Amino acid sequence: MAETEKKKESNIVLALDFPFEKPENRKNLFSKAEQLLGGVHPYLCAVKFNHHLVLPLGTFDGVRKLVKMAHEEGLMTIMDCKVNDIGATNQIVAEYYYAAGFDALIANPFIGWEEGLKPIFEVAKRLSRGVILLIYMSHKAAAEGYGQTILDPETGEKLLQYVSFAKKALKYSADGAIVGATYPEKIREIHKILGEKVPIYSPGIGAQGGTAQAALNAGASYLIVGREITLAENPGETAKKIRDSARFAKRNPPDVFHDHL
Ligand code: O7M
16 A cells, blocks of 8 residues: 555545445446546545445445446555455455455454454455454544453553554554544544554544544554545546645655555
8 A cells, every 4th residue: 555655645535335226226326437437547646445335336346347447547446345254254345346356345343353353354365355444433532442441361451442453453464544533532542552553544534524634643554535526526636635634744754664465
């Protein structure tokens, strides 16, 4: 990802999300996505796909073509499937998404390592792909799960759930950590644990109230932006504006390119 960021001079990850379409009109979504990608790709380093497109278009019939298109434009692709099941199932999910061409997928560390995350990391390693972990989400109720105080089952130590997840992201050499832009103080705290070893990807800019400036100042490396771009009257112009503002935003600590992905 770091190389792509450097080459494309952008740290913007587009969340290629669209509003619900009646299933009989789902083919429109493909043209919408294709057209949007065609207009905004110069201002991105990656595209993140979610159920918004995988459900109506299918992984191998529709989404794979968009993944290929993103790759042809020199972009990385991330599948936001938030894998959250038993290891045997996770392994199959990972195999399919990597087979569709995705460079990385997103997993939920609540499932733990043995028979949880481990099989995903093993598939990723075998195929030289990435795994990005959720550390603190952007929505209002994030504290109910990610913000709980827990007793570490190994050490008996009392700590915050997201602190435990950040330490695990380091231990497992995750390729990225998701922390909501709506909680810059959490980005700062998590960045102190991760340093430059695991880059922070931050969603929640614009539509959810977060700002690029605050997320970058707190230590985020990449900004995940969806509706602010996908619903804009002029998506290309909007993406360029966000890319430019991110380029000139003060990053703390200053920009260091990452070795991951
Ligand atoms: O910019 P938006 O709000 O339109 O879209 C944000 C995207 O990021 C959307 O695809 C969400 O599913 C995703 N996201 C969050 O908004 N918050 C999170 O905490 C985590 C994610 C995410 O990308 O998880 C990997």
